[in-house]
Amino acid sequence: MTTALDIAQxxxxxxxxxxxxxxVFRTTLQAMARPGTLHTIDASARWPRSLHxxxxxxxxxxxxxxTRVWLSRPxxxxxxxxxxxxxxxxxxDSPAQSDFACVIEAAELPAWTSFACGTDEYPHRSTTVLxxxxxxxxxYQWTCSGPGIDGTDTTRISLQGMPRDFGDVxxxxxxMFPCGVDTYFVAGHQLLALxxxxxxxxxxxxx
Numbered sequence: 001m002t003t004a005l006d007i008a009q010x011x012x013x014x015x016x017x018x019x020x021x022x023x024v025f026r027t028t029l030q031a032m033a034r035p036g037t038l039h040t041i042d043a044s045a046r047w048p049r050s051l052h053x054x055x056x057x058x059x060x061x062x063x064x065x066x067t068r069v070w071l072s073r074p075x076x077x078x079x080x081x082x083x084x085x086x087x088x089x090x091x092x093d094s095p096a097q098s099d100f101a102c103v104i105e106a107a108e109l110p111a112w113t114s115f116a117c118g119t120d121e122y123p124h125r126s127t128t129v130l131x132x133x134x135x136x137x138x139x140y141q142w143t144c145s146g147p148g149i150d151g152t153d154t155t156r157i158s159l160q161g162m163p164r165d166f167g168d169v170x171x172x173x174x175x176m177f178p179c180g181v182d183t184y185f186v187a188g189h190q191l192l193a194l195x196x197x198x199x200x201x202x203x204x205x206x207x
Contacts (some may be wrong), residue, residue, distance in 0.1 A: 001074035011046030011078075013086040015062055020044075024061035032182065036144040036157045038136060039191045048078040050070040052132050056082075059130070063087035063100060070098035070127075072108035079104075095127060097099040098187035099194050106161035112173045115181050123178035126180050126196075130184045136192055138207060142200040149198070157192060158206040159185055167200035174199060 014020035020043040030041050032078040050073065063069060065088030072081060073125065074093070079102075083089055092098050095114040103109045109131060118126035133139075139160030149155045173180050173196070180196030194200075 003075055005092070009078075010081050010085050011048060011205045013045050020057070021061045024057045024119060027191065028058055028062065028193070029186070029192045031184070031191055032195050033148055035089050035146065035148050036155050036163055036192055037200045040189050041191055043163065048076070048082045050079050051082075051102075052186050053189050054191045055102065055130055055132050058184060058186065058191065059083060059100075059102065060086055061130075063089040065089065068092045068097055068099045070095045070101045071103070072110075072183075073156075073184075074105045076104070098127050101127050103129065105131055106131060112181060116136050117173065117176060117179040117181055119179065123180075126179065126181055128182050128184070131162075133159055133161040133185055133187045136185060137189045139205065140164055140166070141203050141206045143203050144194070144198050144200060146198045148195070156203065157194075162185075164202065170198075170200050173203050 024041055024043055027039050027041055041054045041057045043057040045056060046166035047053055067089045069083060069089045070092050070143055077098050095101050095110055096116050101115060115129060116125060118124060138157055139158050140158055141158045144155040144157060152185060177196060182195045184191060
């Protein structure tokens, strides 16, 4: 049970909850509709130390009391209590049980097969994954193709912290469509999304 002392130590949420939540929600929809495009989220709150501002904002906007959440650091009490207090979400012990998964660092990412990927009858019953990275402008670079992508330079993504074979692993789960995992990547205030329909091709390294 959360004690009065715990509540006093929990960081404040959105400064303007209704406005900020709607604005961030619209940004997440735009990011999924236009895979690989960079978006900036500037909503203010007193985030737990382990959460990037963009990650905290997305979590506050998308989670509610019906959302089962898996955190890659279940012992991170600051993040756990922050999310439970502000969203009412339910924390679970396994990625497969989760509706939403938050990976604090790329090194903590479990196998993609660990997440729920839905079924042919109910593909929406899958985990949405959020992964925090050090940068969305450096590291290995991939070219994206698929629905929502028009072939311009905005389809090239850099994900610093993801391994070289990430594209191969991603494409393997993509071939499960309509099943699969939709994913947000964040770094600082920046956000990009990869829906399960996106194909990746490694093109090099961006310094």
